Amino acid sequence: MNDYAAGCPDAKVLLVSYGPIGNAVRDKIGDEHKHRCTTIARLLPRSSESLEAFHEAVYTSLFAWYERTAAEVEREAKAKAERIAAEERAEAARAQAEADAPAVGTITLEWGAGLEDLDLHLLILPRHGGTPEHVCYLRKGAMIAAPFAKLGPDKRQGPAVEVLRVARWLDAVYSVFVHDFSRSGQLGTRGDATVLIGHASGAPQRIVCTGLGDAGALWHACRIDGRTGAVEVVDRRFAASEINLDTLSLYSAYQNPILVR
Known part of the structure; x- marks a missing residue:
């Protein structure tokens, strides 16, 4: 597991097993990788706790990034709309100032x-x-x-x-x-x-x-x-x-x- 984490420094590593996973597995994971590594033991059809943990781990790894990205896109779109609106207000003010400027x-x-x-x-x-x-x-x-x-x-x-x-x-x-x-x-x-x-x-x-x-x-x-x-x-x-x-x-x-x- 440590080898996977070291080889894929931007990835989250998930190890699942139908049986138990001993502490020895996690003990071999370097401290710099532990925050990206998850283990789920006894992943069986009727093991609701393990299934929920598996679902959460997969969802967090695959879809939470998309949701964060979508939120960022929404924020960027909002900021762009505000910037355009400000530019339009400035242009309208400039056009009005041009129209109001007295001619000599x-x-x-x-x-x-x-x-x-x-x-x-x-x-x-x-x-x-x-x-x-x-x-x-x-x-x-x-x-x-x-x-x-x-x-x-x-x-x-x-x-x-x-x-x-x-x-x-x-x-x-x-x-x-x-x-x-x-x-x-x-x-x-x-x-x-x-x-x-x-x-x-x-x-x-x-x-x-x-x-x-x-x-x-x-x-x-x-x-x-x-x-x-x-x-x-x-x-x-x-x-x-x-x-x-x-x-x-x-x-x-x-x-x-x-x-x-």
Whole structure:
């Protein structure tokens, strides 16, 4: 019995006999194994005490582990559910804080029925070497954290309005672009795509896409000085081959050195 216990260090060892089991058997079991070894003598059909001991030993060895495991699974599932509920509450609180955050400025894109899916893009370039930010339908931004600007719902058919709210103007250059996602070829030819800039420093300024530049899918509407609120109208279109909004290299190609110095 000691050999079995030594060979199977994680097992419980059960020795049963139809006859008596002397103390000599247990005396040969090492002290480090005795807590895992059980002996049951006189295991006969009508020996209720021995049968009950055998049943208890087998059940404890085989099924109690499962019950403990099931209890652990239940505890883990409960803890996970509580964690998810806490995360959902935190997300709801964050979303409410985003919705309640006051805006100190807005950038509004409006277009008519002659155009289909236009997308508003805001590129933010800090003056002092910070990380550039790109706010768009894929990266909507945030009001209560950087970049402190957030785009509202994406609209995919004109007439429509997209609004980008600004919670805090940073010491940065804000460059406003409009992308003709549907590639209709109508951007700047109908005169019904406009950007409205609202800044606390002055009256709102409206910029109309006049069609200057190449007939392309991207309109660079303006640049905004986040520090002063000054709006520099660019009103120029670029070809689709020049679009690289994902890497922000588009902005570096057309930036205003005076504003970013």
